[in-house]
Amino acid sequence: MQDNPVNKLFEKRVSWLADSGPEDDIAISSRIRLARNLCDLPFPSNASTEHLDSSTAAVLLAVEKLKIFKKFYEIDMSKLSALDRQVLLERRLISREFYAKKQNTALIMTDDEICAIMINEEDHLRMQAILSGLRLGEVWKIIDRMDDRLSTELPFAFDVNLGYLTSCPTNVGTGIRASVMLHLPGLVLCEQINAVIQAVNKLGLAVRGIFGEGTESLGNLFQISNQSTLGETEVQIIDRLESVIRQIINHEKNSRQKLLHNRREFLMNHIGRAFGILRHSYIVSSEETLNSLSALRLGVDMGMFSSVDIHTVNELFVTVQPGHLQKYAGKEIDPSERDIFRATLIRERLKSSEKK
Amino acid sequence: MLCEICHKNEATIHIQEIINSQKKALHICQDCASKKNTGNGIFNGLNLADILYNISSNISSTAPDAEKIQDKTVTPVPVITCGKCGWTTAKFSEKGRIGCANCYNVFRDILSLALKNMHKGTLHVGKRPGARRPEDEEAGRNAIEIMKLQKQLEEHVIREEYEKAAQIRDRISTLKSKNKKSR
């Protein structure tokens, strides 16, 4: 392998955070993953090293031959350091399971980070496409085409009645997992978020926090995704998800207006203090950072900080994560030092954003 | 708008539910929403462990049947094993995963129960490999037709209209065998 491709990621901005998209004040990004397996090979969790080598070789060969991607990287995950794997995880290019697995796994990712294929995760292929804003239809077009092209070279395990066969029966059929990342500070401040989560669960969709354990969500970022993959077409699944997302976006907008009209000082205080912490702290924890970034983002959305660029705030959600921080520092740093380094990085980013 | 359940509080939550293919809008308050959530929705807190717990409690009842089938051939085996990859029912309920594509045939009975609980339907109606769309193909149209018929079948069984149920069952098996051939 040439020079480390993970280092190249740092030369540019994260496209799904730094680009604009429809409804991107609330819907940060849209992502679709497809699970596929190769027939006649056991699924990765039940496969020998030779089996895993064959699936890796087959996928790499197909991608090269078909020239699906203009500029892309092939990454042997076993050769990456834990820190580099963490960076990929924080940029949502790989899953937590893939991060932990590492042996006999490979990653293909495009230069713009829009498309990626995890090889030998739970299934032989987990492909994904991600764009900023609420753009599930566009994302589907990209990944549908990627899947069509790959299927001309790769024999996918498919059954007429059950569809694409997957290692876990929860993914069988379409193998699709569509998700949208939403920023919902208004619903959280109005204490309506639990009711919304319950209503969404009731509709057969999953909600989880992006950061933090269990139901707690640092930074008020939530991911809504489909659970059922069988018995509906891909487009039906996506449309159903999107219509629920649009309702949630409306609830969030209403909550923000309600806060502005009924609890103006509370809201301004909340946002103003958060900006103070981010702009002027010298030591700041990860938790305090994420919650303050959420409040600042809300303030920018509501037009209170015309000088702060929303995409700078978006990117900070990722760049203040431990993997990215240590990569910027160029070395491993312990948590207490990280809090100092994090504060410095945020101050600098916000300052340079103001100048523009 | 007032909450449709308690008729006291302002309705702040607007849920669209699909019940028996009928779209229903429900306008309720926050209190009633949290109460409603403890109800019996299929997907409510869908948890693989729970589903697999149900599966393993089903294994004991299906195992004797499996033995009977095995009896006729050679030796009785208490658990089902995939001949292609060696995966067993025990591994399936332990890991919640299966071993290979062939396992979907081997564990068909157990899986069909689980799939019913996990998904909106039991038949694939989405895209197929090779850039072909289901609606362009007979097999895809058949799959959609089978799904419709299976719903009707369930209704006839509930209403104890066994003659009609039998007719539909025949049509389903004709369509299914057509799809098998077209593979």
Ligand SMILES: [Zn+2]
């Ligand atoms: Zn009520």
Ligand SMILES: [Zn+2]
């Ligand atoms: Zn098997």
